[in-house]
Amino acid sequence: MILPTQFTALRDELLLLDDWEDKYRAIIDLGRALEPMSPALKTAATKVPGCSSQVWVYAQPHEHGGLHFTGDSDAHIVKGLVALLLSLIQNRTPDDILALDPRAELASLGLASHLSPTRTNGFAAMAERVRALARQAQQGAL
């Protein structure tokens, strides 16, 4: 599986940073650069449960059978994690998305304790939502 250059570039940058403050800053900056999500899309249906801050993820069909995602969170760090997740899957096909293991990719970044995939930052819940959306798209139900 070839990873998108946006993600691999970020991984290279993060691996160069020694200081955990800098790593957080990089994640937060990623969130700040995230494509804005229309408030109209922040509904009960797009809200991801299981996160201690609010998280929304929405998918719509894109060209060449891909899926285009938008997402947001009211917490900066979690929004950075949303951006990180979307950088892995943006505009890819459902088959490609389901072949990925986002939690393993996050673990490969060597981030501080709170940004690890096992912590309750909601990353697991977001990754599960994205997979569910990809499965829906496979069944033509998106």
Added chain:
Amino acid sequence: MSSRSARLDFPVFSANPKLVYLDNGATAQKPISVIDAIARAYAIDYATVHRGVYARSQHMTEAYEAARVAVAKFINADEKEIIFVRGATEAINLVAQSWGRTFLKAGDEVVLTELEHHSNIVPWQLLRDQIGIVLKFIPINGEGDLDYDAAKQIISEGTRLVSIAHVSNVLGTVIDLPRIFSMAKAVGAKTFVDGCQSAPRMVIDVKALDCDFYTFSGHKLYGPTGIGVLYGKYDVLATMPPYHGGGAMIETVSFERSTFLPPPLRFEAGTPHIVGVLGLHAAVDYVCEIGMANIAKHEAHLLAKTRDTLRLFNSVRVLGPEHGSGAVSFVMECVHPHDIGTILDEDSINIRAGHHCAQPLMDVLGVPATARVSFGVYNTADDIDRLGSAMEKVVRIFR
């Protein structure tokens, strides 16, 4: 008191020397004396209570009842007025279902406040849905204190019970209970105090308060989880039917009917949390040895220092009254409490970020969540300095 020496009583800090634990409003760490009492009860003295013919069980029963005496003394009650429960949540449900279903009818009013924890809201909502009582809420003002003028209007002829937190778990607001109780007594209403945040940090005298019920949880008082206390005036408890049925609470049982023991055993069905009760006794002894007045003074000092420290940050808004107890809540411009809690934890500083099981209060304050710092006997001025330095990092990172 010297908090440095209190810190030595808690093994968690020798195991984690960098830990700054400031989530005491949620639950407190355990001193070695409590851990030893639990270990000794299971390892050496263990037996059932109230039914053994053998000496081991009789000794355990004596220890169990000695805990009841110690708890009664701790809040200046009579020992037959002390019921052991799982925690404050169970105590409130017990009173709602036993007293409430017996003495309330459709249209009767139960008065709460906007400061309440979910545990003092939901049991009354369940009762409302069962029998049609009416719930009313005393509002808070801009300073996070109760609006006592509004209380005077709300507590009225239809009020049968006023159930109220002594200290807000979010804002640290200390309620002027005598003022509220004089309003309640004027209309003949019963009174219930949720003492979860007051029992660990101030002298409690239920006789002087003259409340009908008072409850607190063991785990916030440096004791075990799964054990708590319901105090009730004996004359009131004696009129109440059992909450749970089972062994240990009966006088006689036939297939047709049963008769029940008087309080407190009437309300302690089944094998109780024997070891939890012994652990709670050790916890009560621990705080009494330090002295509740000393704990109150120590925490007041930390609370003032925390407010002063947080106020140095332009983007921080400190909520609640200046002279509260136990906790300081704050919010930060453009930074979610979850973000603050996450960064502080990288420096081993544990605080609470969220709605604190008080979502209606969050709505009143107009915030989705707050960051909360809450204190215990082992916290030091150095802990608050560490909080201040870590907050500087938060400001740097989210700039």
